[in-house]
Amino acid sequence: MRLRRRRWRRARCNWRRWRGFYGASNCAVVLNTLDWYAWPALSAEITQLGILICAPLLAARYGVWAMVDGALAGTVLQTLMLVRWMERGGYKLRLWWHGASAATREVAGQYGPVLLSSVVASAGLLVDQAMAAMLPAGSVATLAYAHRFAGAFQALAGGTLNAAMTPSFSRLVAYGA
Secondary structure (H helix, E strand, O other), X not given: OHHHHHHHHHHHHHHHHOOOOOOHHHHHHHHHHOOOOHHHHHHOHHHHXXXXXXXXXXXXXXXXXXXXXXXXXXXXXXHHHHHHHHHHOOOOXXXXXXXXXXXXXXXXXHXXXXXXXXXXXXXXXXXXXXXXXXXXXXHHHHHHHHHHHHHHHHHHHHHHHHHHHHHHHHHHHHOOO
Protein backbone atom coordinates (compact mmCIF):
# COMPACT_ATOMS: atom_id res chain seq x y z
CA MET A 1 0.00 0.00 0.00
CA ARG A 2 2.87 2.35 0.84
CA LEU A 3 4.56 1.65 -2.50
CA ARG A 4 1.30 2.35 -4.30
CA ARG A 5 1.00 5.75 -2.54
CA ARG A 6 4.55 6.65 -3.57
CA ARG A 7 3.79 5.68 -7.15
CA TRP A 8 0.55 7.65 -6.99
CA ARG A 9 2.41 10.78 -5.86
CA ARG A 10 5.05 10.30 -8.55
CA ALA A 11 2.33 9.91 -11.19
CA ARG A 12 0.65 13.10 -9.95
CA CYS A 13 3.96 14.97 -10.15
CA ASN A 14 4.54 13.68 -13.68
CA TRP A 15 1.07 14.87 -14.64
CA ARG A 16 1.79 18.33 -13.26
CA ARG A 17 4.96 18.56 -15.33
CA TRP A 18 3.08 17.58 -18.47
CA ARG A 19 2.37 20.85 -20.28
CA GLY A 20 -0.09 19.94 -23.04
CA PHE A 21 -3.65 18.80 -23.51
CA TYR A 22 -4.81 16.99 -26.61
CA GLY A 23 -8.35 15.89 -25.81
CA ALA A 24 -10.16 12.82 -24.71
CA SER A 25 -7.53 10.31 -25.81
CA ASN A 26 -4.94 11.69 -23.38
CA CYS A 27 -7.51 11.76 -20.60
CA ALA A 28 -8.23 8.10 -21.33
CA VAL A 29 -4.53 7.25 -21.08
CA VAL A 30 -4.31 8.97 -17.70
CA LEU A 31 -7.29 6.96 -16.48
CA ASN A 32 -5.63 3.78 -17.74
CA THR A 33 -2.67 4.49 -15.45
CA LEU A 34 -5.12 4.28 -12.56
CA ASP A 35 -6.30 0.88 -13.83
CA TRP A 36 -9.66 2.40 -14.78
CA TYR A 37 -10.32 0.82 -18.15
CA ALA A 38 -14.11 0.70 -18.40
CA TRP A 39 -14.88 4.44 -18.53
CA PRO A 40 -12.34 5.32 -21.21
CA ALA A 41 -13.52 2.40 -23.33
CA LEU A 42 -17.21 3.21 -22.90
CA SER A 43 -16.73 6.95 -23.32
CA ALA A 44 -15.91 6.52 -27.00
CA GLU A 45 -19.56 5.70 -27.60
CA ILE A 46 -20.69 9.13 -26.40
CA THR A 47 -19.68 10.69 -29.73
CA GLN A 48 -21.90 8.25 -31.62
CA LEU A 49 -24.68 8.89 -29.13
CA GLY A 50 -24.36 12.63 -29.79
CA ILE A 51 -24.77 11.98 -33.52
CA LEU A 52 -27.76 9.70 -32.96
CA ILE A 53 -29.49 12.34 -30.85
CA CYS A 54 -28.61 15.48 -32.82
CA ALA A 55 -29.08 14.16 -36.35
CA PRO A 56 -32.84 13.60 -36.18
CA LEU A 57 -33.47 16.64 -33.98
CA LEU A 58 -31.47 19.14 -36.03
CA ALA A 59 -31.68 17.64 -39.54
CA ALA A 60 -34.63 19.77 -40.67
CA ARG A 61 -32.84 22.98 -39.76
CA TYR A 62 -29.16 22.23 -40.49
CA GLY A 63 -29.25 19.34 -42.96
CA VAL A 64 -26.13 17.20 -43.01
CA TRP A 65 -24.40 19.61 -40.62
CA ALA A 66 -26.59 18.18 -37.86
CA MET A 67 -24.27 15.14 -37.83
CA VAL A 68 -21.25 17.41 -37.47
CA ASP A 69 -22.92 19.22 -34.59
CA GLY A 70 -23.74 15.88 -32.96
CA ALA A 71 -20.17 14.65 -33.33
CA LEU A 72 -18.84 17.87 -31.85
CA ALA A 73 -21.29 17.78 -28.95
CA GLY A 74 -20.50 14.13 -28.28
CA THR A 75 -16.75 14.74 -28.33
CA VAL A 76 -17.01 17.69 -25.96
CA LEU A 77 -19.23 15.66 -23.62
CA GLN A 78 -16.81 12.72 -23.77
CA THR A 79 -13.86 14.96 -22.91
CA LEU A 80 -15.70 16.62 -20.03
CA MET A 81 -16.71 13.24 -18.63
CA LEU A 82 -13.14 11.92 -18.79
CA VAL A 83 -11.76 15.11 -17.23
CA ARG A 84 -14.22 14.67 -14.35
CA TRP A 85 -13.04 11.10 -13.82
CA MET A 86 -9.42 12.27 -13.95
CA GLU A 87 -10.14 14.82 -11.23
CA ARG A 88 -11.74 12.10 -9.12
CA GLY A 89 -8.49 10.19 -9.49
CA GLY A 90 -6.45 13.14 -8.26
CA TYR A 91 -5.33 14.60 -11.58
CA LYS A 92 -6.15 18.27 -12.09
CA LEU A 93 -6.37 19.52 -15.65
CA ARG A 94 -4.62 22.80 -16.40
CA LEU A 95 -4.84 24.30 -19.88
CA TRP A 96 -1.98 26.71 -20.41
CA TRP A 97 1.28 26.81 -22.30
CA HIS A 98 4.58 27.40 -20.53
CA GLY A 99 6.70 27.69 -23.65
CA ALA A 100 8.96 25.25 -25.38
CA SER A 101 10.99 22.99 -23.14
CA ALA A 102 13.75 20.54 -23.99
CA ALA A 103 11.18 17.74 -24.20
CA THR A 104 8.99 19.78 -26.57
CA ARG A 105 11.96 20.50 -28.84
CA GLU A 106 12.88 16.80 -28.83
CA VAL A 107 9.38 15.79 -29.92
CA ALA A 108 9.34 18.53 -32.57
CA GLY A 109 12.65 17.20 -33.91
CA GLN A 110 11.24 13.69 -34.10
CA TYR A 111 8.17 14.91 -35.98
CA GLY A 112 10.14 15.75 -39.15
CA PRO A 113 10.82 12.11 -40.16
CA VAL A 114 7.20 11.18 -39.34
CA LEU A 115 5.94 13.97 -41.59
CA LEU A 116 8.30 12.89 -44.38
CA SER A 117 7.15 9.27 -44.14
CA SER A 118 3.51 10.40 -44.35
CA VAL A 119 4.26 12.38 -47.51
CA VAL A 120 6.04 9.40 -49.09
CA ALA A 121 3.18 7.04 -48.17
CA SER A 122 0.59 9.43 -49.62
CA ALA A 123 2.62 9.83 -52.78
CA GLY A 124 2.67 6.05 -53.14
CA LEU A 125 -1.14 5.94 -53.08
CA LEU A 126 -1.27 8.66 -55.73
CA VAL A 127 1.13 6.72 -57.98
CA ASP A 128 -0.94 3.55 -57.46
CA GLN A 129 -4.11 5.31 -58.59
CA ALA A 130 -2.37 6.88 -61.59
CA MET A 131 -1.09 3.48 -62.70
CA ALA A 132 -4.49 1.85 -62.15
CA ALA A 133 -6.12 4.56 -64.26
CA MET A 134 -4.04 3.38 -67.25
CA LEU A 135 -5.37 -0.19 -66.90
CA PRO A 136 -8.75 -1.49 -68.16
CA ALA A 137 -12.04 -0.15 -66.77
CA GLY A 138 -12.76 -1.04 -63.15
CA SER A 139 -9.12 -1.13 -62.09
CA VAL A 140 -9.33 2.04 -59.98
CA ALA A 141 -12.41 0.70 -58.19
CA THR A 142 -10.68 -2.64 -57.58
CA LEU A 143 -7.68 -0.82 -56.14
CA ALA A 144 -9.93 1.28 -53.91
CA TYR A 145 -11.69 -1.83 -52.58
CA ALA A 146 -8.34 -3.52 -51.97
CA HIS A 147 -7.15 -0.51 -49.97
CA ARG A 148 -10.37 -0.54 -47.93
CA PHE A 149 -10.01 -4.24 -47.19
CA ALA A 150 -6.40 -3.79 -46.06
CA GLY A 151 -7.36 -0.66 -44.10
CA ALA A 152 -10.11 -2.51 -42.23
CA PHE A 153 -7.66 -5.24 -41.24
CA GLN A 154 -5.10 -2.66 -40.10
CA ALA A 155 -7.72 -0.80 -38.07
CA LEU A 156 -8.88 -3.98 -36.35
CA ALA A 157 -5.35 -5.15 -35.62
CA GLY A 158 -4.23 -1.69 -34.51
CA GLY A 159 -7.26 -1.22 -32.28
CA THR A 160 -6.72 -4.59 -30.66
CA LEU A 161 -3.04 -3.93 -30.01
CA ASN A 162 -3.83 -0.46 -28.74
CA ALA A 163 -6.40 -1.76 -26.27
CA ALA A 164 -4.02 -4.48 -25.09
CA MET A 165 -0.81 -2.47 -24.79
CA THR A 166 -1.84 1.09 -23.86
CA PRO A 167 -2.61 0.31 -20.19
CA SER A 168 0.83 -1.25 -19.70
CA PHE A 169 2.66 1.59 -21.45
CA SER A 170 0.69 4.29 -19.66
CA ARG A 171 1.43 2.66 -16.31
CA LEU A 172 5.14 2.55 -17.15
CA VAL A 173 5.12 6.23 -18.09
CA ALA A 174 3.19 7.22 -14.98
CA TYR A 175 5.55 5.41 -12.65
CA GLY A 176 8.66 6.66 -14.40
CA ALA A 177 9.93 3.27 -15.56
